[in-house]
Amino acid sequence: MSGPGLIPEKWELEGRRLAPLLDSVCAVVIAANDPAVSTQVAIGVARTQGQRRRVAIADLLGESPALEALLTGDDPHGIADSFLYGVSLNKIARPMRDAENVFVMPSGTEPVDHESVYANDRWRRLAAGFHQVGALLIVVARPSTAGFAELCGFMGALMPTGDSAFPTPPGVPLLAPPAPPPPQPEPTPPPERESARRAREAAQVDVVSRRNRILALLLVLGAVAIGIGAMWPQMLTQLPAPVRALLGRVAPDSAATVVPPTPMDSALRPDSTAPGQTPVSDSGVVPLDSSVAPVSPPLPVDNLSDSTVAARYAIYFATANTRAAAMPDSKVRALEAVALSPVVESGEQWFRVTVGASASRPEAEALLARLRSEKIIGAGSIVSVPFALRLETRVTPALVSARLAALSTRGIMAYALRQADGSASVYTGAFESPTQAMALADSLRAVGVAPVLAYRTGRGF
Structure with a gap:
């Protein structure tokens, strides 16, 4: 990093230097003990990355002066208004002055x-949305604020900046170049003889002369380029129509909006199986969620005794508002325990993709690290989804592939988990609470399948 006492523009240059580290990243937190430093680094990264893709900077510092100075328009709404009052993210994202493809999401009218x-779970969906369209989301945040570790986990990467270090959340990839090696002392040259001195002075004169000739040539070429640029529109009109159409063609924009639409979910989502929560009653019946009107009666949980050994942890992969858009490609579907789950959030239907089924968080963290290293997933985070709809039990290993293929022909995306006795149980979906599973259960009944709500048990098949 650059030394202390730098003017802000130098930190922007540092961000430009670090920008290539984010070429394969779609969501990152940039933080420093000095908010002015992290903001300038984020601006430098955004300007550089904006030359190749869409970039959005989210201000979680609170009315950062450097970012406020780059806003266009006078709309006061920002992230706080989106999270608290449902203002669309596409409304609050405003183009950054003097930058191509770069947008700023200001903090808004309330503290952020x-x-x-x-620690709002919505950041995870935003990160997945940017990953889906190949854009970059930069969140500028304070490392001392409560929830910073959760934010970094949702985003999937952290770029620490500045001259002073701060504690970084465990398990979050850090994007920072290695420290440069210490300079080696230069050996003292022996005294020069007179003939060597004259030869060195002659060589220096020759270098200066050659540099002046090159500079003059560059100035001439620059003037020619400027002239061609000024005359290009007139020259283009004189070309044949096929050539003119070829030269004037504009590449299609694969991301029509800054971020894909996401449901407004400002409340933190608790773990439905954490201590103090009551996902099911003593009788095993799912309590109704007043915000969702189920079509069918509540489902009983079949295996309440397995709650302590449930394979609750999975890797959040993506969310989309249609089943077709959420459907993972063949490379992802080849992974273990891939679940496509319809969930209702804030009255809107979404389709969530998760990968894996682990009984311990360290095991899930190892899976997430492997998926990131193999470039299968860009960001990702760990979620607790202990419930699923069980379709079959005691399936012999030799028949698992055939059973899953048969369900796929009926439009059911299922997966198998190996049980302690060597057999497999077949599941579909992965849910945080029993209530979330009710929409999929209704869909299965409509095609003649009788699902059983259960805690997921076993290991990836």
């Missing part, structure tokens, strides 16, 4: 540097 914003 607190846990209810930093």
Whole structure:
């Protein structure tokens, strides 16, 4: 990093230097003990990355002066208004002055540097949305704010900046170049003889002369380029129509909006199986969620005794508002325990993709690290989804592939988990709470399948 006492523009240059580290990243938190430093680094990264893709900077510092100075328009709404009052992200994202493809999401009319914003599960969906369209989301945040670790986990990467270090969340990839090696002391040259001195002075004169000739040539070429640029529109009109159409063609824009639409979910989502939560009653019946009107009666949980050994942890992969858009490609579907789950959030239907089924968080963290290293997933995070709809039990290993293929022909995306006795149980979906599973259960009944709500048990098949 650059030394202390730098003017802000130098930190922007540092961000430009670090920008290539984010070429394969779609979501990152940039943070420093000094907010002015992290903001300037983020601006430098955004300007450079904006030359090749869409970039959005989210201000979680709170009315950062450097970012406010680059806003266009006078709309006061920002992230706080989106998270708290449902204002569309596409409305609050405003083009950054003097930058191509770069947008700024200001903090808004309410404070944002607190846990209810930093640790909001919505960041995970935003990160997945940017990954789907190949854009880059930069969140500028304070490392001292409660919820910073959760925010970094949702985004999937952290770029620490500045001259002073701060504690970084465990398990989050850090994007930073290695420190440069210390300079080696230069050996003291022996005294020059007179003939050597004259030869060195002659060589220096020759270098200066050659540099002047090159500079003059560059100035001439620059003037020619400027002239061609000024005359290009007139020259283009004189070309044949096929050539003119070829030269004037504009590449299609694969991302029509800054971010894909996401449901407004400002409340933190608790783990439905954490201590103190009551996902099911003593009788095993799912309590109704007043915000969702189920079509069928509540489902009983079949294996309440397995709650302590449930394979609850999975890797969040993506979310889309249609089943076709959420459907993973063949490379992802070849992974273990891939679940496509319809869920209702804030009254809207979404389709969520998760990968894996682990009974321990360290095991899930190892899977996430492997998927990132193999470039299968860009960001990702760990979610607790202990419930699923069980379709079959005691399936012999030799028949698992055939059973899953048969379900696929009926439009059911299922997966198998190996049980302790060597057999497999077949599931579909992966849910945080029993209520979330009710929509998929209704769909299965409509095609003649009788699902059983259960805690997921076993290991990836």
